[in-house]
Amino acid sequence: MEKDEIFSNRLSILGKLAASLIHEIRSPLSVIKMNLDYISMNDSKFSDDVLESINSCKESVTRMSYIISNFSSFARKVPKDDELVSINELTQVAVKVAQIEARMLGIQIECEFQENIPPIRICKDKLLQVFLNLIYNAIESKNKEKNIYIRTYLKEKHSLIWEIQDSGIGIEETARDKIFSEFYTNKEKGTGLGLNVCKSILDEYDAKIDFESQVNVGTKFFITFPIKD
Numbered sequence: 001m002e003k004d005e006i007f008s009n010r011l012s013i014l015g016k017l018a019a020s021l022i023h024e025i026r027s028p029l030s031v032i033k034m035n036l037d038y039i040s041m042n043d044s045k046f047s048d049d050v051l052e053s054i055n056s057c058k059e060s061v062t063r064m065s066y067i068i069s070n071f072s073s074f075a076r077k078v079p080k081d082d083e084l085v086s087i088n089e090l091t092q093v094a095v096k097v098a099q100i101e102a103r104m105l106g107i108q109i110e111c112e113f114q115e116n117i118p119p120i121r122i123c124k125d126k127l128l129q130v131f132l133n134l135i136y137n138a139i140e141s142k143n144k145e146k147n148i149y150i151r152t153y154l155k156e157k158h159s160l161i162w163e164i165q166d167s168g169i170g171i172e173e174t175a176r177d178k179i180f181s182e183f184y185t186n187k188e189k190g191t192g193l194g195l196n197v198c199k200s201i202l203d204e205y206d207a208k209i210d211f212e213s214q215v216n217v218g219t220k221f222f223i224t225f226p227i228k229d
């Protein structure tokens with residue numbers, strides 16, 4: 001067999017292994033999450049130390065599920081399960097999930113929503129993943145003013161904007177073309193899949209993602225969703 005062929009065979013086997021590993025990890029992870037939720041329903045029984053440990057376990061589980069979701073979206077095209085989604089409500093769900101990590105860093109996530117935004121037909125889980133990726137990036141940007149702003153508003157009649165603004169380290173002009181590529185990261189523990197997954201999910205819905213950034217001032221990512229009649 002040619003060297004290239006052996007390599008591509010190995011890659012394909014590795015892809016299949018990764019996909020089955022992701023599948024196998026998912027169920028025990030959700031069992032851990034369910035049990036942690038159950039334990040913390042009786043939180044008045046526990047001391048602050050124990051509660052802190054439970055919350056830290058919950059946060060780690062959330063983080064693991066989020067990494068697994070990114071790998072799984074990257075590895076294969078997840079089927080769409082579209083429904084009418086309120087962007088404001090889904091943003092609130094994402095903020096709730098990311099809040100534990102934000103709070104530990106003293107970061108506040110402020111939402112400024114335009115009311116009466118029409119719902120969008122989209123897959124809730126996929127969009128939640130997009131929002132979480134962008135919120136985690138804002139949290140990890142060494143956001144110095146400790147406030148992250150998420151805004152939703154209608155622009156012209158046919159588009160809806162979702163934007164997130166941090167006051168972190170910013171993105172160098174030279175990295176502009178790289179950040180959406182798979183595996184590009186400048187973080188010690190990053191996988192570099194977050195933005196790549198966001199882009200492929202949004203592409204499926206003709207939504208655009210872009211950003212404005214100034215080094216040491218901050219970054220604003222925005223998504224433009226088309227509003228279809």
Ligand SMILES: Nc1ncnc2c1ncn2[C@@H]1O[C@H](COP(=O)(O)OP(=O)(O)OP(=O)(O)O)[C@@H](O)[C@H]1O
Nearest residue numbers: 137138141170179185186190191192193194195219
């Ligand atoms: N808000 C931001 N501020 C500064 N840099 C950012 C921001 N968002 C993205 N980046 C840059 O883009 C890179 C790619 O982001 P991406 O979300 O794809 O991967 P990651 O965050 O490094 O890893 P992962 O999302 O898998 O945990 C980041 O490593 C960082 O350099």
Ligand SMILES: [Mg+2]
Nearest residue numbers: 133137194195
């Ligand atoms: Mg990221």
